[in-house]
Amino acid sequence: xxxxxxxxxxxxxxxxxxxxxxxxxxxxxxxxxxxxxxxxxxxxxxxxxxxxxxxxxxxxxxxxxxxxxxxxxxxxxxxxxxxxxxxxxxxxxxxxxxxxxxxxxxxxxxxxxxxxxxxxxxxxxxxxxxxxxxxxxxxxxxxxxxxxxxxxxxxxxxxxxxxxx
Amino acid sequence: xxxxxxxxxxxxxxxxxxxxxxxxxxxxxxxxxxxxxxxxxxxxxxxxxxxxxxxxxxxxxxxxxxxxxxxxxxxxxxxxxxxxxxxxxxxxxxxxxxxxxxxxxxxxxxxxxxxxxxxxxxxxxxxxxxxxxxxxxxxxxxxxxxxxxxxxxxxxxxxxxxxxxxxxxxxxxxxxxxxxxxxxxxxxxxxxxxxxxxxxxxxxxxxxxxxxxxxxxxxxxxxxxxxxxxxxxxxxxxxxxxxxxxxxxxxxxxxxxxxxxxxxxxxxxxxxxxxxxxxxxxxxxxxxxxxxxxxxxxxxxxxxxxxxxxxxxxxxxxxxxxxxxxxxxxxxxxxxxxxxxxxxxxxxxxxxxxxxxxxxxxxxxxxxxxxxxxxxxxxxxxxxxxxxxxxxxxxxxxxxxxxxxxxxxxxxxxxxxxxxxxxxxxxxxxxxxxxxxxxxxxxxxxxxxxxxxxxxxxxxxxxxxxxxxxxxxxxxxxxxxxxxxxxxxxxxxxxxxxxxxxxxxx
Numbered sequence: 001x002x003x004x005x006x007x008x009x010x011x012x013x014x015x016x017x018x019x020x021x022x023x024x025x026x027x028x029x030x031x032x033x034x035x036x037x038x039x040x041x042x043x044x045x046x047x048x049x050x051x052x053x054x055x056x057x058x059x060x061x062x063x064x065x066x067x068x069x070x071x072x073x074x075x076x077x078x079x080x081x082x083x084x085x086x087x088x089x090x091x092x093x094x095x096x097x098x099x100x101x102x103x104x105x106x107x108x109x110x111x112x113x114x115x116x117x118x119x120x121x122x123x124x125x126x127x128x129x130x131x132x133x134x135x136x137x138x139x140x141x142x143x144x145x146x147x148x149x150x151x152x153x154x155x156x157x158x159x160x161x162x163x164x165x
Numbered sequence: 166x167x168x169x170x171x172x173x174x175x176x177x178x179x180x181x182x183x184x185x186x187x188x189x190x191x192x193x194x195x196x197x198x199x200x201x202x203x204x205x206x207x208x209x210x211x212x213x214x215x216x217x218x219x220x221x222x223x224x225x226x227x228x229x230x231x232x233x234x235x236x237x238x239x240x241x242x243x244x245x246x247x248x249x250x251x252x253x254x255x256x257x258x259x260x261x262x263x264x265x266x267x268x269x270x271x272x273x274x275x276x277x278x279x280x281x282x283x284x285x286x287x288x289x290x291x292x293x294x295x296x297x298x299x300x301x302x303x304x305x306x307x308x309x310x311x312x313x314x315x316x317x318x319x320x321x322x323x324x325x326x327x328x329x330x331x332x333x334x335x336x337x338x339x340x341x342x343x344x345x346x347x348x349x350x351x352x353x354x355x356x357x358x359x360x361x362x363x364x365x366x367x368x369x370x371x372x373x374x375x376x377x378x379x380x381x382x383x384x385x386x387x388x389x390x391x392x393x394x395x396x397x398x399x400x401x402x403x404x405x406x407x408x409x410x411x412x413x414x415x416x417x418x419x420x421x422x423x424x425x426x427x428x429x430x431x432x433x434x435x436x437x438x439x440x441x442x443x444x445x446x447x448x449x450x451x452x453x454x455x456x457x458x459x460x461x462x463x464x465x466x467x468x469x470x471x472x473x474x475x476x477x478x479x480x481x482x483x484x485x486x487x488x489x490x491x492x493x494x495x496x497x498x499x500x501x502x503x504x505x506x507x508x509x510x511x512x513x514x515x516x517x518x519x520x521x522x523x524x525x526x527x528x529x530x531x532x533x534x535x536x537x538x539x540x541x542x543x544x545x546x547x548x549x550x551x552x553x554x555x556x557x558x559x560x561x562x563x564x565x566x567x568x569x570x571x572x573x574x575x576x577x578x579x580x581x582x583x584x585x586x587x588x589x590x591x592x593x594x595x596x597x598x599x600x601x602x603x604x605x606x607x608x609x610x611x612x613x614x615x616x617x618x619x620x621x622x623x624x625x626x627x628x629x630x631x632x633x634x635x636x637x638x639x640x641x642x643x644x645x646x647x648x649x650x651x652x653x654x655x656x657x658x659x660x661x662x663x664x665x666x667x668x669x670x671x
Contacts, residue, residue: 005598012336019343019358026350026357035624038350038357041616045339045346052339055332065330067598074597079390086389087590090382090565094582102570110562118558128559136570144218146574 001070006060013053019046085117101151103133141165168298175525179533184227187220188530191228192538195235200243200549201560203388205252206236206480207497211376212567214504215574222508223523226501230484230527231534233497234286237440237477238542241278241469242549245271249392254440254476257448261461261468268464273411275546277466278473280415283539285426285474289481290531292430297517297528301489304514309625310632312491312513313618314642316611317633318649319436319492320604325649326435329601341605344370345612352620365580372503372609373575374585379602380496381568382589385561387596392557408543414466421451421467422474429475433482436607439495440479447475481531488524489514491614496603503610507575512614 020043027037028044060068075083089112096105107129115125140146142164150157178184198209210229217225240255245262258278265274307315320338324331347358348369359366425447432443451471452461461468483494484501491513493499502512510516516524542549572585592602626632633643 001598004594008595008598022358022360026353026355030628034352035620035628038353038355041619042343042346042358045343049336049339049343052332052336056330056336059330059332065599082389083386086386086561090569090589091586093565094569094579094586097569097579097582102573106566106569110566113562113565114559118556118562120556120558124559128563132563132566136566139216139219140570140574144574146218146577148570148573149579 001067001072001074002060004074005065005067006057009053009056009060013050013057016046016050016053020050086113089113089117097149097151099151101153102148103137103157104151104153106133106136138164168294171298171521171525172294172529174522175527175529176532178223178522178526179227179529183220184224184526184530185533187224187228188231188534189537189541191231192235192238192534192541195232195237196239196242196538196542196545196549197235197552198232199236199239199241199255200251200553201239201555202243202247202249202251202392203384203557204564205240205254206233207495207500208380208384208564209233209236210497210500211373211380212564212571214373214500215571217504218574222505222510223526225508226504226523226527227530227534229501229504230530231538233480233501234477234531234534235538235541237286237480238279238282238538239549240476241282241473242275242546243553245274245278245469246550246553254444254479255472256441257444257472257475258469260448260472261463261465264462264464265466265469270464270466272407273414273466274469276408276411276543277415277418277469279539279542281418281422281425281470281473282477282542283535284419284422285429285477286481286535286538287532288423288426288474289430289433289478290528290535293481293485293531294528297485297489300485301514301517304490305518307490307514307638308636309618309621310636310639311642313615313622314633314639314646315490315492316615316618318642318646319486319607319611321646321649322435323601323604323607325652327601327604330599331653333598333600334604337601337604338608341375341608342612342615344375344605345372345609346616351613351617363580365578365584368576368578370584370609371575371581372500372606374572374581375588375609376500376503376606377568377572378585378588379592379606381564381571382586383592383596383602385564385568386589386593388557389561415470418467418470421454421471424450424454425471425474426478429478430482432475433479434485434494436486436492436494439483440476443479443482444472444475447471477535484531487512488516488527493607493610496606499607499610506613 023039023043023046026039028039029037031037059065063069089109093105093109096108110129110132111125114120114128115122140148195206195209198204199206209232213232214229217228236252237254240251241258241262243249243251244255244258245266248259248263250256250259262274262278265271323334323338327334347366350357356367428447428450429443432446433439448468448471451467452458455461455467483498486492486494487498487502493502505512510520568585569582572582596602622632634640
């Protein structure tokens, strides 16, 4: 936990400096008759962020906050395992949207989660995984007219478009 | 009497078939979301906001407000039956709710929670109806300096009152404000903070992307880590006769319920406080004023009534500054406020003038939602108990999928979906290190209002910051904000002095 605390503080401090530099692409000073420049607001806020990170580092060095005193690991085996399986699953799902679209990625992800992480029966897993995309299609594509990405599966949807849209 | 006329007109809007249906659906969904461990009103409102594009804006916000309400009722169900709060707002309910369930009095606890929620809700809506119009008419005179001072006050409450790590709280506020500044600079029209020249940042960072990332994906990762073991559910036996028998005892708790409601309402108005501290305070006061405080924690019904009255009252209290001043009183109302902007409304006191139908329709719908929530809650308790058995391994993927489509729908860009994932994972990791996340959500909603207000007032005052102190209304607000900002520092100094004295005399 202690190492995670200082690593995060340093990373966030670096991010603050990047934000300050990025804000400075626009004028950050006073422009006569226009008021503060477009970058001033975010520049000074990023500067405050940097100060906060430095304070967090000081707290870390003096061991005054709970995370800087904790000797527990930032993530134990259980947490890391779950984080990789679940977070990884969601990441792969979003990546797959680019290839096989929402309607390919969603049932695959649900099947993975319910059947393999949740260890439910095939019947339950398939019933939920296959009914969810149908409900989403009618809600978003049909009722809201928000066309969700289909990826390479687009041609399969042409007959559905003809009927419902 | 003008208020009553407006309220009657509001009821005509709230009772149209569509809005009535929307209230009932909202309450049921809210009860369910509130009852599920790990999900609270803020998660429900964030994840389901994109789904409300289906109905007109007034109905959409009525739905979300009903959901907010229902979630406050629902939180008690898992607090009592599982011993885990269904939402952080129901933490105090577990103190006595769980022991009652273990003693075999689950039915009394559940009915008590529902009736207390109804009492707290009703009392606070009456207060709301009385306070809102005058507050809005005062706020109509507010200029840019006053608006910015109010924002400063809202953020200062997080620093002075929330009790979180102070540098991390300020960091969270600032990062939310900076994210809100991404995109085109509204004053000069120039692109700014377009990270790595990725074109997706040109349209800015939608607040929903941050909200769904944190409250959908981040919250699920968090809950999966926290609830490792299986939870054991208590048994509850229900009969109409049993409920009637409890009513008499429950009526005796009206005093605790009133104290809880008032506390909840006024604490709920503060952005940093809200329902969770409100209900904890109500529990504390109930115990303090009780004739036998020793019975608390062992299954005292007053210990369920007080926090449940308070958390419902707080949710109404949080809407007061949202509707009248344009400053949300809680993360959930921050998301509602962001939704209002999406629906093309200008939050703030002008709503009471320009959108009277919307405002009074919403207020009337709160009465309606409260009425239905108590009915549905009491008569469908067995159904909710059955739903609580739904395994988390089914609920979690559903929430992830809803977050995915919900993150895509508002802007229809995959860039935002990836950003949402990054916020979700980043938020989860930072939450483990005690970084508070609610201030960032509030900040990204308020940023687009705070920045122009600051720049306009500085332009008018020619760069003179004293404008925030010298103007008659902005002055006191800024001073209170500054006091709150420096409150932690003063405490620190006082503790140091005390320590020195203590070591000096020893």
